[in-house]
Amino acid sequence: MKSLRSxxxxxxGFAIFAVFFYAGDSLSPDRVGIGPSLLLLGVIFATVMWCAFSVVRHAECLATLLGEPFGTLILTLAVIGIEVALIVAIMLSGDANPTMARNTMFSVVMIVLNGLVGVCLLAGGLRHRNQTYNLQGANAFLSVLVPLAIFALVLPRFTQSAPGGELSPIQAGFEVVMSVLLYGVFLAIQMVTHSDIFRQPDATDDDHGHHDIVVRSMPFHVVGLFGALLPIILLSKKLALYVEFGIDGLGAPLALSxxxxxxxxxxxxxxxxxxxxRENKLQRAVNICLGSAVATIGLTVPGVVIVASVMGLNVELGLETPEIILLILTLFVSLLxxxxxxxxxxxxxxxxxLFAAYVMMIFDLS
Structure with a gap:
């Protein structure tokens, strides 16, 4: 019974999907209107987020059973799978949106490097004044993030081989190969040869445990992880429909999606x-934040480019000039x-x- 409750x-997630599946078009946004659509969007959003927390929980349990390198990789692949599924679903909903991938990846970088890093440093600093971390580990993240972000989000805007911010076939191939190779080298550094630089300098053995989760058998958590991931993928298209309809109905900017x-x-x-x-484990916070940004650029870009190529979708990754300025400023401040x-x-x-400036630009550039 306790396992069932967990x-x-x-x-x-499966129950909500079943309701929408059997309801068919009777719950479509066009039929129910803007008010009920926003309510249904809230239900789907909350369900998908709840399932996402379950994915992370099972990944952390697998990390405890398999060891941190494999656990980190499992969690990264699970989160990136969610992200790619949602991006492709929104790109396929209604009119194909070629800028969806760009908007999402730029949002991830801004939310992580400015929003999450800012909140973590502010909360930790107010509670502990000065906090320490492993400088080499943070530099390793940034040394990979900076070129990958420029390759994916800036370079396509200035090249002439494809219209607008789209990728030419040569650029797309280069982006996929370079992202996978660089991320693979980074994983080797993080998990095999230099794993010590990603640990808290003053950590004790107790700092690496997962004390707030119940670890069961490996098959249980493998099935649980995919069981939580599947409803997210199934509900992603429904979420995309209601997001698009809500943004159009409210007159909100497209970048908000x-x-x-x-x-x-x-x-x-x-x-x-x-x-x-807040627990003064800044290295773990740095690993989570910067690792999310690196994984997004290193794995989501190739995933979206490959899926878009197979399905014949146009993908526009190049940012506009104001966004490029904010991205470069963010990377510069992060290095400082x-x-x-x-x-x-x-x-x-x-x-x-900087995060406040990004939120302002979402509405100012629309």
Missing amino acids: ELPSLT GFIVAALVLMPEGLSALQAA TFGNRQTSYLQGAVHLS
Whole structure:
């Protein structure tokens, strides 16, 4: 019975999908109107987020059973799978949206490097004044993130081989190969040869355990992980329909859809990072935040490009000039923030100001 209660998110996700499946077009946004559509959007959003928390929980249990390198990889692949499914679903809903992938990946970078990092540094700094972390580990993340972000989100805007910010076939191939190779080298550094630089400098053995979760057998958590992931994928198209309809009905900017997807995907990891920062485990918070950004650029870009190529969809990754300026400013400030072994709440306030500028631009550039 206790095991059944722990899988309530997955069961709820399947039940919600069954309701929409058997209801058919009777619950379509065009029929129910803007008010009920927003209510149904809230139900789907809450269900998908609940299932996402269950995915993270099972991944952490597998990390305990298999060891941290494999657990990190499992969690990363699960989260990236959710993100790719949601992006493709929204790209396929209604009129194909070629900028959906770009908006989502830019949102992930802004939310992680400015929103989550800012909140973690502010909360941790106010509680512990100065916090320490492993400088080499943060630099490893940023050394991969900076070129991948420029390759994917900036370079396509300035090349002439494809219209607008789209990728030419050569660029698409280069992006896929380079992203996978760089991320693969980074994983080797993080998990095999230099794993010590991603650990808290003053950590004890107790700091690496997962004390707040109940670990069961490996088959149980493997089935549980896929059982929580499947409802998210099944509900992704419904979520996309209601997001698109709600944005059109409210007259909200199109970029808001990317922000919603990014916030949904990052919520479980973001809360884990904030808790780690409040417990003075800044290295874990850094690993979660910067790792999410690197994985998004390193794995989501190739995934979306491959899926779009197979399905014949146009993908526009190149940012507009104001967004490029904010991205470069964010990367520059991040290099300054993680250029010292100690942080304070001042850096958190600076990153949150950049996040506020990003939110302002969503509505100002529409």
